[in-house]
Amino acid sequence: MTSFEKPDSLAISRRRFLHRGAITVAGAAALTTFPAQKAQACMECLTEKLDGKYPIGKTTLVGDQVVPVSSTSASVTVPLQGQYQPELAEAMDPTRYLTAFDYGRVTPRGAGTSQREYLVVAEDKEIEVAKGLKFPAWVYNGFMPGPTLRATIGDRLIIYFENRGSKPHTIHFHGVHPANMDGVFEVVPEGKTFTYDFIAEPFGLFPYHCHMMPLRKHISRGLYGTLIVDPNPPRPTATEMIMVMHGLDVDLDMENEFYAVNGVANYYAEHPIEINVGEKVRIYLSNMTEFDLVNNFHLHANMFDYYPNGTSLQPAELTDTINLCQGQRGILEFSYKYPGMYMFHAHTSEFAELGWMGFFNVKS
Amino acid sequence: MDATTHTSFRLSKSLAVLSAITPLVLLAGLIWWFFHGGSQLIERPVPPIEQISIRRVELKPGEFKLTIRNTGPMPVEMTLVTVDEAIWKAEFSPSPHLERLQEATVRIPFDWVSGDPYKIELFTASGLSFEKEIPVAVETPTPSARMFLVFSAMGFYVGILPVAFGILWLPFLRQLGKRWINFFLSFTIGLLVFLGVDALHEGFEVAGALPGVFSGVGLLAIGFLLAFLFITGIDQFLRSRPDAEGRDASLILAYMIAFGIGIHNLGEGLAIGSAYASGEIALGALLLLGFTIHNTTEGLAIVSPLARSRVRLFHLALLGIVGGAPAILGCWMGGFSYSDIASAFFLAIGAGAVFQVVWSIGVQMMKTAEGNLFHLSNAAGLMLGMVVMWATALLVSA
Numbered sequence: 001m002t003s004f005e006k007p008d009s010l011a012i013s014r015r016r017f018l019h020r021g022a023i024t025v026a027g028a029a030a031l032t033t034f035p036a037q038k039a040q041a042c043m044e045c046l047t048e049k050l051d052g053k054y055p056i057g058k059t060t061l062v063g064d065q066v067v068p069v070s071s072t073s074a075s076v077t078v079p080l081q082g083q084y085q086p087e088l089a090e091a092m093d094p095t096r097y098l099t100a101f102d103y104g105r106v107t108p109r110g111a112g113t114s115q116r117e118y119l120v121v122a123e124d125k126e127i128e129v130a131k132g133l134k135f136p137a138w139v140y141n142g143f144m145p146g147p148t149l150r151a152t153i154g155d156r157l158i159i160y161f162e163n164r165g166s167k168p169h170t171i172h173f174h175g176v177h178p179a180n181m182d183g184v185f186e187v188v189p190e191g192k193t194f195t196y197d198f199i200a201e202p203f204g205l206f207p208y209h210c211h212m213m214p215l216r217k218h219i220s221r222g223l224y225g226t227l228i229v230d231p232n233p234p235r236p237t238a239t240e241m242i243m244v245m246h247g248l249d250v251d252l253d254m255e256n257e258f259y260a261v262n263g264v265a266n267y268y269a270e271h272p273i274e275i276n277v278g279e280k281v282r283i284y285l286s287n288m289t290e291f292d293l294v295n296n297f298h299l300h301a302n303m304f305d306y307y308p309n310g311t312s313l314q315p316a317e318l319t320d321t322i323n324l325c326q327g328q329r330g331i332l333e334f335s336y337k338y339p340g341m342y343m344f345h346a347h348t349s350e351f352a353e354l355g356w357m358g359f360f361n362v363k364s
Numbered sequence: 365m366d367a368t369t370h371t372s373f374r375l376s377k378s379l380a381v382l383s384a385i386t387p388l389v390l391l392a393g394l395i396w397w398f399f400h401g402g403s404q405l406i407e408r409p410v411p412p413i414e415q416i417s418i419r420r421v422e423l424k425p426g427e428f429k430l431t432i433r434n435t436g437p438m439p440v441e442m443t444l445v446t447v448d449e450a451i452w453k454a455e456f457s458p459s460p461h462l463e464r465l466q467e468a469t470v471r472i473p474f475d476w477v478s479g480d481p482y483k484i485e486l487f488t489a490s491g492l493s494f495e496k497e498i499p500v501a502v503e504t505p506t507p508s509a510r511m512f513l514v515f516s517a518m519g520f521y522v523g524i525l526p527v528a529f530g531i532l533w534l535p536f537l538r539q540l541g542k543r544w545i546n547f548f549l550s551f552t553i554g555l556l557v558f559l560g561v562d563a564l565h566e567g568f569e570v571a572g573a574l575p576g577v578f579s580g581v582g583l584l585a586i587g588f589l590l591a592f593l594f595i596t597g598i599d600q601f602l603r604s605r606p607d608a609e610g611r612d613a614s615l616i617l618a619y620m621i622a623f624g625i626g627i628h629n630l631g632e633g634l635a636i637g638s639a640y641a642s643g644e645i646a647l648g649a650l651l652l653l654g655f656t657i658h659n660t661t662e663g664l665a666i667v668s669p670l671a672r673s674r675v676r677l678f679h680l681a682l683l684g685i686v687g688g689a690p691a692i693l694g695c696w697m698g699g700f701s702y703s704d705i706a707s708a709f710f711l712a713i714g715a716g717a718v719f720q721v722v723w724s725i726g727v728q729m730m731k732t733a734e735g736n737l738f739h740l741s742n743a744a745g746l747m748l749g750m751v752v753m754w755a756t757a758l759l760v761s762a
Contacts (some may be wrong), residue, residue, distance in 0.1 A: 130451075132443035132460070134491050250491030257493065258444070258451070265444075266451065353450030 024076040048177070068226045084121045089142025094262040096270055097143060098241045101150040101228070112232060113154040119148065120171060122188075122210070122223065123164040129248050130258060130265040130355065136167055138223035140209075144263050145288065146208070146225030146243040152232050153203040159196040163188045169218065170194070172211035173227055174327070176201050188301070203231040205310035205329045207286050220249050220256075226329070231313065238282040238333065239275060245295045245324070245356065246288045256291050259346065259356035268344075268358025277339050278364045284310065285322075286329035295356075296323045297332070298347040304334035321347050337353055339364035414440045416486060416494040417575040419467070420702065422504040423476065428484060430470040430496065434462035435575035441489035447474055448483055465577070474546055476501045503642055507700050515695040522636060522655040523691025528684045530663015537664075537671040538672075542732075545671045547745040549729055552621070552665035553722050554749025559628050560718035564588075564755070567711035570704055580708055585713025588719075590626065595620055595720040613728070614669040615679060620724055622666045622687040624717035629659070631686065631707070631714045633694020638697075638702035654759030662687060662751055669728065683708045 089180070104116030120140050127137040127144050140146030151157055163169050168190060172183035177198035180186060188194045210223035226242055238251040247256030248265060258265045275281055284306075298321040305315035306322055310331040322330065336342065342360045345352040373385065394402075415436030422429040434440045440462045445454035455471045462468055476482060482498040504603070520608040534644075539550060571580025602616050630653065666687050667680070697706070730737055 100393070130444055132441060133487060133491060134489050135491060250487065251493060257487070257491070350449055353447070355451060 029144075045155050069248075084119050084147075086142055088342070092143040094264050094267040096271065096272075097145075097148075097262045098243070100148060101240070101242070102147045103150050109156055111359060113156070114196055115156045115158065116151050117160065118149055119159045119160045119162070120149075121162045121164055122169045124166050127263065128223065129250065129260065129263065133250060133265075135222075135248060136252075138167070138169070138218065138224045140171075144222035145246065146223065148226050148228060148242045148284075149194040149208075150228045150230065151200040151346060152230045152234070153201055154232065155200045155229075157196070157198055157227075160193065160230045161188060161196060162193045163190055166190060166358065167218075168212055169210045169223060170212060171196060171208050173208040175204075175227065175229070180204045182211075183208075187212065200227075200229045202311055203229045205229075205284050205331060207288060207327055207329060209288065216254060216290050219288065220247065220254075224288040226284060226286050228310070235282065235313070236280070238280040240282045240284065241273070242284045242299055243297075244286050245297070248355065249291065249293060256289070256325065256354075257352055258354045259295070259351040260287070261356060261358065264356025266357060268348075269350055272359035272361040274361045274363060275336065277337065277362055278335055280333065280335045281360075283332040284329070285324070285332055287324035287326060289326060292348075292351075294323055294325055294348070295351060296321060296347045297344065299332075299334065299344050301338070301340075302334050302336060302342065304332040307331040307333070336360065336362040338362070369672040369712065386709045404526040409469070414487065414488050414490060414492050415575065416436065416440060416442075416462075418484075418486070418494060421484070421496055422499060422569070423498070423501055425503065426473060426475055428472040428474050428476065428482075428498075430472070430484065431467060432462070432470060432486065432494075433467045433575070434464055435577045437464065439463050441472075442468075442486060444487040445470065445472060446477075446485045447472060449485075454486075478502065485562050486705075495742075505699055506646040511699065512696070515640075515699045516692050518636060518640070518652060519633050519689070519692025519695040521634060521652050522659060522695075523688035524684065525688070526656045526659035527625070527629075527688035529664065530660050531664070531667050531680055531684050533664050534667045534670060534675075534680070537667060540671065543739075543741055545668075546729060546732075546739070548664070548668045548671070549725055550742040550745030551749040551752075552668045554622065554727055554746040554751075555661055555665050556621075556722045556725075556749075557746075558719045558753035559625075559758075560715045560722065563628060563631060563664050563711050563715040563718065566631075567708055567715060570600045570708040571713060574704055574708060578705060580705075583705070583708055584712040587709045588716035591624075591713040591716030592720045595623060595717055595724075599724060612673045612675075614673045616674065617669040617721075617724055617728055618666055618675075618679075618683055619686065622683045623722050624714075624721040625662045625666060625687045626690040627710070627717045628714040629662075630690035630694040631710045632659075633691040633696075634698035634702070634707050634710055635694075635717075637695035637698025637700075638707070639698075641699045654756070657759055658753070661689075661749075661756070669725070 019144050040168065043312070094325055095100075098123065102118060104118045107115040107127075109115045121142075122140055123142070124135055125139050125142060127132045127139065129135040129137075129144075137144045149159070168187045170183035170186060170188055173181075173196065175198075177196075181196050181198045183196065186194055206227040206229065208225055208227050210218040212218045224244070224246070226244060228242075243261045246259070246263075248258040248260055249255060250257045258267075262270065285297055288293045300320075303318050303320050306317050306319055307313075308316050308330045310329070315333070322332070324330070339362045342362060343357065344360060345357040413436065415434070417433050417435045418430055419433050420431040422431075432442075442456055442460040445452050452472055452474060456468050457471070458468065460468070470486065480501050482501055484496045485493045486495075486500070487493045505514075506662065536557075537545070540548070568581065572585050574580035574583075599616065599620060603613070619657070636652075636655065651714045660716055663684070666683050694710075726737075729742075736742075
């Protein structure tokens with residue numbers, strides 16, 4: 001899997017980034033309107049021309065762009081910028097997912113904004129959600145949860161959606177957009193495509209999910225993810241992570257047997273997340289749990305600033321436990337004072353002991 | 365038989381052999397064809413439902429130990445284990461992969477609290493779960509000298525003592541007239557019918573809980589008929605012996621009753637032993653007393669045919685042992701290595717034996733009742749027998 005090689009240096013990846021932008025200007029000009037039937041052609045051009053390989057973890061502002069900056073702690077690359085490659089999705093795991101932000105194919109758009117194109121593919125796929133335990137999931141871009149789409153406020157988002165699954169699906173984004181971009185009435189049958197096109201606003205953290213009935217089934221089978229809209233200027237530099245809390249209804253009886261963040265039960269307990277003392281950590285946390293009304297996040301031996309929905313730059317509270325109902329989300333910021341192994345988990349002990357548990361390994 | 369029609373179908377020896385093996389050869393061919401793609405037509409693309417049966421749960425200090433068996437039609441891959449809805453470490457030996465009908469043990473290190481209830485769930489790779497409830501956590505007895513003694517004592521209380529007490533009614537029986545003797549024989553029939561029906565009911569219950577692959581109800585039929593025919597055979601054998609004329613037929617009948625009741629008590633011991641081992645009758649003293657009272661009438665049943673015959677003390681003692689001692693054996697088996705298959709089988713054997721004895725007593729009475737088998741006193745005896753068993757059973761329905 002050579003595509004997962006770590007970039008030699010930041011300079012190289014940034015050059016490739018700009019190079020890619022130049023290629024796509026011409027293509028984007030032809031796409032001034034975005035009828036659904038053109039989505040297929042667009043996906044072809046994406047897969048042909050894009051072989052994005054980006055360092056991830058931190059973001060910074062370059063000109064008027066939010067671009068990724070290579071991180072000292074996260075050593076994983078994201079090859080999925082703006083596209084979907086099944087063979088690369090095979091190698092996806094919760095550690096990679098943690099810092100895999102999909103910035104889309106970027107074209108400058110003026111007034112400090114960009115046009116960002118993403119490809120999201122829905123399909124049926126068996127996911128190993130715990131050691132040896134296979135779950136017949138419905139997924140966006142080959143993993144459960146779906147890709148973390150990321151943009152800056154005011155950006156034009158063009159999301160090419162292709163349904164390769166065995167049931168009709170949609171993508172319903174939270175946030176502000178026209179009715180026909182809401183992914184409720186515009187059912188995308190099996191084998192068909194749809195293009196979502198809207199301006200990213202306001203800044204904040206927005207879940208997205210399939211809105212087909214029965215809703216609980218379509219969501220609990222894995223069709224959910226997160227859209228992050230960064231403010232402009234962006235939040236201060238930090239080590240950023242996405243965490244989607246969710247249940248695992250492994251026997252499909254509309255009750256959760258297990259719980260997890262980012263797809264796999266107990267993954268971060270078995271693969272602790274490495275950070276450094278004093279390193280500023282920002283977690284984009286959302287709750288996509290079905291069947292259980294509330295899920296929560298508790299951080300050990302520390303306190304975090306909490307920004308509900310990520311729609312403010314001022315924290316609402318300093319706490320160590322936050323409760324989220326279904327669909328609720330927010331941003332957590334903290335850094336560790338002392339080195340060591342620290343647990344984080346659902347404070348609903350039942351969920352914690354059924355897989356929603358992990359560790360930060362804080363190094364000095 | 366008409367010899368001429370018989371011979372008209374006669375084949376040569378080689379053709380006869382051919383006729384004997386042809387169906388088998390065809391069957392073998394069909395099996396071969398099925399395993400070489402022939403079954404494709406009827407195979408469904410959906411995965412067959414996995415089936416795991418949890419055969420035994422043992423509680424050791426700091427550990428749950430489960431014995432599981434794959435009773436489904438396909439191999440099964442075991443994955444996560446939860447105890448009270450919390451993922452727990454578990455060790456499968458020899459392997460979490462179970463071929464069809466293969467057994468494995470699951471060791472779960474767990475610091476359980478004595479007296480608490482627990483729920484263990486085992487998950488397969490496809491997300492199906494199989495659940496075992498432990499109503500009361502009590503350490504599973506290991507075959508130690510002390511436990512051996514405990515189970516022996518239980519069997520003694522439940523089997524030997526009550527049967528012996530009942531046998532002591534014999535001198536009283538001897539004082540009664542013929543009508544009263546028949547009354548008590550009818551009483552015995554009523555008592556045995558109750559035991560037989562009860563054993564069958566329990567047998568169906570245990571057999572129904574067995575995994576389908578073991579055909580529990582079929583097993584009951586086998587056990588029932590086996591016992592019935594075995595006792596009938598022994599009866600025929602004893603009566604056909606040259607010296608049978610001098611022997612008292614009533615003693616044979618008494619032994620048959622004792623044997624039937626003995627097997628019934630074996631099943632009872634199995635149930636008591638396994639319930640004690642699994643902690644279901646942690647407060648067992650009152651329950652044991654109930655069984656003792658319930659079983660006292662069994663002794664009366666054994667000696668009821670002997671009211672008019674001379675019996676040596678040796679035979680009385682042996683009758684008591686035949687009728688009561690199997691309870692001890694049952695307690696041992698139930699306590700140390702309970703098996704629901706064996707339990708269902710023994711219950712069926714008990715029922716078969718009991719109903720055979722009912723039949724034999726009926727035949728015996730028919731000979732002596734001078735055509736008035738359903739005399740009011742006989743009918744009253746039968747009903748009283750059943751009612752007494754029903755009433756004393758209230759004491760043991762825990």
